[in-house]
Amino acid sequence: MRVEFILNGRRVAVDVEPSETLLNTLRFKLRVKSVKRGCERGECGSCTILLDGQPVTSCMLLTLQVEGREVTTVEGLEKDDLFRRLVEYFIEEGAIQCGFCTPGILLTAWAGLKQGRFKSVDDVREYVANLCRCTGYVKIINAIYKAATGVAGR
Amino acid sequence: MYRLPEYDYYKPRNLEEALKLLDKLGDARVLAGGTDLILDMKTGRYKPRSVIDIGGLKELKYIIDTGEALRIGALTTIQELVDSPIVHSKTPLLWEAAIRFAYWQIRNMATIGGNLCNASPAADTAPPLLVYNAVVKAASLSGERYIPIGDFFLGPRHVSLGRSELLVEVIVPYKSLEKYGSAYAKIGRRRGHDISVVAAAAAIRVEDGLIADARVALNSIAPTPVRARSVEKYLVGRRPGIEVFREASKLVSSDVSPITDVRAPAEYRLHAAMVLVEDLLLESYKRSFRGGQE
16 A cells, blocks of 8 residues: 655655554654664664654554654654754763663653653653663753753763 | 554545444454554464454544533544543543653553553553443444443453444543542552552542542553452442451452452452552542542
């Protein structure tokens, strides 16, 4: 079946099976490799994308479900000021080890910042629940909260 | 890598079309948010011939305050409940269940109607809805009917909807609970973002120093989410107090039939349920003379 949607600001059209998940379409047909295949059960958050601005796990979506909608991955935010600032905080805090969870976390954090959801560190913990198997989360949470409060350096 | 089974995919443009499809297609599954169905198809629990994707039906996405009840469209997402000031102020138990529901990404997809129709014994929205005596509206080509939430769950993954019926609305009467104190809590294996080991909601109303009404509901501890009727019956007419709440909470065992699974052994579940009920009754009682819920 033919499906059309907006990927990072550009209209794309692709032929998919009804049983195809958005995760697989993005990775294997559209070559968007920042979207990671982790648990494939909606638990880890590594495959997070933004659907009309809201973070969702692309392993739990059929590609056909996003017909006509806007899909954003980190590639689509490269020039966004807030996103660049967020990345700077990640670098400054050393909030990355293997990097596998990073794109999903950046997207979730960016959406949370954009929507003003982080009034406290606990809000960051509540809303950015993506799994990371390396860092122990502290640096990630700090980086995001710094971005939310705009506090530079420490 | 998981593979989904093959099926025919249908995307109705409006409710009418959806009901016609449901009526026409025999072996069909309704796809709302997909957070249960997609996983259940990946693991092979369901292999439907057809999938009807109702996700695009905007007419089933709303929260309306009638002054007596909230009318919530079946496709309202769990995060939309979290973000709704009306849900927060009028139905705080439902709001608390929503904020403790999985995590953000899943809440952005999962819908209240899907959570109920999937009929997991662990359905997060069920305990509060049972306490509010919610009613669900089912629609089919032959019309509409209303089903009290207490009659909705028949067993694990089994609800009292006919083959060609669709759950379209959840009605949550809150006005009648205004003089109650109420509380909700969920126990998972970790603090957040997990399927419950047991969750419970409670509400009590005290009149002239005696308990006039009590409502207690739990999930994950019986084939369906349940009201703890023995606990409720014991409480009515008694003077509220820690001892009474403790005795009442012991009666949970006659209302439930916990099982052992990957999340917890049956004995733990039952013990946790009793502790939870006792705590929630006490908290509800405190809140009942502080002007209700908070």
